[in-house]
Amino acid sequence: MLLDWTSPAGSWDVLRLVRNRYGWAVNETDGDILLDQTSHGTQFVDTGVVGGHWLYYTVFIKAAGVWSRAATVSTLMPKNNGYTDLMYSLVPDYYKITIKDGNAVSDDSNTVNQDLHPFLSIFGFGFDIVRSFYDSNRYTNDAMRTHFGNIAKMAAQFGIHYESSTPAYLFRQRVRDAATLGRQKGTLEQIRSVISQTTGYDSDLRIGVNMMLSDDQATFDHPTYPNWDAGVNYASGERVKFGSYLYQAGTSGAYGQAQAPTGTSTSNAFWTTVSLSSDTTLLNSNGNIAGWEEVSFTAGVSPGTNAVEVGVGVQNPTNPSDNAGNALIVKNNNSGSATASMGVRSVAKISGQSAMDPAQPVLWGVPLPWISKSWDDAAFYEPGALVLYHGRAFRALSANFNTPPLFWTTYGSGGYGSGLYGGGEQYSSSWEPLSYDDRVQLCLSGYTQAYNGQQVPVYPFIEFYDSHGALICALYSDAVPSYTVLDSFTRKWIDWSSRTTDAGGLTWTEAVGQWTTGGYAGGSSYPTGTGRALATLPGHADGTVGVTFASSPSGSQKQGLVFRSQDSSNYWRAGRTGLHRIASGSVAATFAYSSAFADGDRITVAYSGPNIAVSKNGTQVLSITDSNLSTATGIGMVVE
Structure with a gap:
């Protein structure tokens, strides 16, 4: 060459x-x-x-x-595919030799034509070139063999941003394994592979005590741009990080120290500062970004189109001097331009579906540990196993057998025969504590910043789903504790006059009749008598409430979820077949569902102003507009 x-x-x-x-x-x-x-x-x-x-x-x-x-x-x-020799073998012997006068073609005294083979090699080389290019095109979609100019296009199909500073071999590996890594997302194997393919080095990973993501793990790391390098000739549109800012090369590109970015928030003739720019690499056809979708918390108002984006060139909330970060941008751009409470959920609905498919939270949600087994000295535990020991939650750090997670040590004053005078708890090196009781501690947090000049309150929230993908409840941040109410009814409670909810600490009021709790399906509540019974909690005029129907009431009685309760005679009741407004103790209005509720179905009611929506297992079955009792705040349950 x-x-x-x-x-x-x-x-x-x-x-x-x-x-x-x-x-x-x-x-x-x-x-x-x-x-x-x-x-x-x-x-x-x-x-x-x-x-x-x-x-x-x-x-x-x-x-x-x-x-x-x-x-x-x-x-x-070009590869020597033997075309010269092939053509030479097809030439008649008459042309391969120089025949002496008077000789026959087969006479040994004839000499070989020394010019024929070199002449044929001219054409053979051309055929070799064509065949080599043909063979190369066969591997166009092979990330390890195709021309490197195709790799950036292949990477874009997987949402991978091409970084000119990444060694070619590592970047090819990353594109080759993109589908596999996508399926392994969130696993230690995937994280280790990404580190290896990004840096070229192996890594040793282990799960820490924190079950949820930390600040650095939860950031929107994609896209990440390389640091500016004076030795790189940048094409128009390429982005780099320099100092605390992001920059994009101008129409003529940039090269060398004389054409460096400014290092400040200002642009120059070669580079434009990138600030609050939108990146749509991960935007799918349903308007979601990397699984995040916008949701409306205002009944009757639907999210707008493409209202969630990844913003680049955003100020880092933990380091205000860094203006080259990424963040999720949420906009209220609903079609009616209505004032509404909007948010984003990390698990999106399937494209084209109006309700959450139960498979979505099962596939993409963060699995929470359910610890139901106590440590057993006869059991062999693999790394990651969860057990209860002396009422505390532990996780195995390494494979072990007959190794208790917690033990007591005693010590004395020293010397033979001395008395023991103390002791202390010691954790086994094979286990780590997750909590000081049988519950696993979870933490949800986030940073927010308003860029439209308005101070808009933003609250983190978390939705809990069961193992079948059915919504259990949604809990909001401490900024709005009065909205955080949950009662699992798993605690046995005889006197409801002092019963408080599991979350929120609100006290129940037995407005009519008496109630008790049972163990049905892990927790249930029902009246102690056969007459009318109503139990309520203090709530809000706007909100979302839900309950799961365990079993039908006896006889002709009706059961339902109560909201906007003014008193024991005036409230809304969401029953099994329809929504009813109770006025002065009688049914004043009835609205039928498109689908009735059966045992095990969960009913959820979202209400804001005059808008009321009822959902069955996450699918809406009724939506109405009615301003009656719109200022009443009580919530609860009723059998009547």
């Missing part, structure tokens, strides 16, 4: 030629170093090549101790 180039102008110290099998070298050591010269030679013959492969050559110049990339070229080295 003969390479030639024009000698670089100006003064420089060393010219280096680097060959790479997978792409153009990103630095002066990324590949096989073929040539280091201080003279102004302009040619090099590379004899150590194998035919049938793309080769990538890069010229680096060292000046004043700094290496800079000066030139690149790629070529497909």
Whole structure:
């Protein structure tokens, strides 16, 4: 392979030629170093090549101790497919020899035609080139063999941003394994593979005590842009990080120290500061970003189109001097331009469906540990196993057998026969504590910032689903504790006059009759008598409430979820077949559902102003507008 180039102008110290099998070298050591010269030679013959492969050559110049990339070229080295020999074998023997006068064709004294084989090699080489390109095209979709110019396009199909500073071999690996890594998302194996394919180094990972994501893990890391490099010739539109800001190269590109970014919030002739820019790489056809979808908390108002985006060039909330971060941008752009409470959920509905498919939270939600088994000295535990020991939750750090998570040590004053005077708890190195009781502690947090000039309150929330994907409840942040109410009815409670909810600490009021709790399906509540019974909690005029129907009431009685209760005679009742407004103790209005509720179905009612929506297992079955009792605040349950 003969390479030639024009000698670089100006003064420089060393010219280096680097060959790479997978792409153009990103630095002066990324590949096989073929040539280091201080003279102004302009040619090099590379004899150590194998035919049938793309080769990538890069010229680096060292000046004043700094290496800079000066030139690149790629070529497909033709493979000898034997076409010259094939054509030669097909030529009649008459033309392969020079026949002496008077000789027959078969006489041994005839001489071989020395010009025929070299002549045929001209055409054979051409066929070899065509065949080599044909074979190369067969591997267009092979990330490890296709021309490197195709890799950026392949990466874009998987939502991977091409980074010019990433070594070609590592980037090819990342594209090749994109589908596999996507299926393994969130696992230790996937995280280890991503680290290896990004850095080229292996890593040792282990799960910590924190079951949820930390701040750095929960950031929107994609897209990530490389740091500006004076040795890279940037094309128009390429983005880099320099100092505390992001920049995008201008229409003419940028190269060298003289065309560096400003390092401040201002732009120059070569670079434009990127601030609060929208990145739509991960935007899907349903308007969701990486699984995040906008949701409305105002009944009767639907989210707008593409109201959630990934913003780049955003100020880091934990480091205000860093203006090159990424964040989720949420907009209230509903079609009616109504004032509404909007938010985002990390698990989105399936495209085209109006309700959450139960498979979505099962597949993409964060699995929460359910610890029901106590530690057993006869059991063998794998790493990650969860157990209860002395009423506390523990997780195995390593495989172990007959190793208690917690033990007591005693110590004395020293000396033979001395008395023991104390002791203390010690955790086994094979286990780690998750909590000081049988519950696993969880933490949900987030940073928010308003960029439209308005101070808009933002509250984190978390939705709980069961193992079948059915919504259990949604809990909101401490900023609105009065909205956080949950009672699982798993605690046995005889006197409801002092019963408080599991979450929120609100006290029940037995407005009519008496109630008790049972163990049905892990927790249930029902009246103690056969007459009318109503139990209420203090609530709000707007909100969302839900309950699961365990079993039907006896006889002709009706049961239902109560909301906007003014008193024991005036309230809304969401029953099994319809929504009823109770006025002065009688049914004043009835609204039928599109689908009735059966045992085990969960009913959820969202109400805001005059808008009321009823859902069955996450699917809406009724939506009405009615302003009656819109200022009443009580919630609860009734059998009547």
